[in-house]
Amino acid sequence: MQTMTRKEAARLGLKKYNTTKPCIRGHHSARYVNTGACSSCIAVYSREYRERLGHDSTHVKIWLRSKKDEKKVLKFVDALNFDRELKEISEGIM
Numbered sequence: 001m002q003t004m005t006r007k008e009a010a011r012l013g014l015k016k017y018n019t020t021k022p023c024i025r026g027h028h029s030a031r032y033v034n035t036g037a038c039s040s041c042i043a044v045y046s047r048e049y050r051e052r053l054g055h056d057s058t059h060v061k062i063w064l065r066s067k068k069d070e071k072k073v074l075k076f077v078d079a080l081n082f083d084r085e086l087k088e089i090s091e092g093i094m
């Protein structure tokens with residue numbers, strides 16, 4: 001498969017592309033255009049996830065809950081920052 005940059009792949013409307021650079025784990029696999037994620041890493045990640053689910057579903061449920069909470073926390077922080085910016089802007093005007 002021909003190697004290209006993510007931008008080129010996106011322009012061509014591809015879902016995956018090959019790059020000359022290995023991923024952080026050293027895979028020379030195709031990358032997803034939308035996320036830039038390595039397809040081998042995704043495969044490893046989903047296998048680990050399935051194994052965890054098979055062995056200890058409670059653990060996965062807790063893990064998923066914490067991931068969800070992480071998003072909530074990030075949204076909350078975003079809202080806080082937005083409020084602060086808004087306050088700074090309004091204080092700047094007055």
Ligand SMILES: [Zn+2]
Pocket residue numbers: 023024025026027029038039040041042
């Ligand atoms: Zn990888």
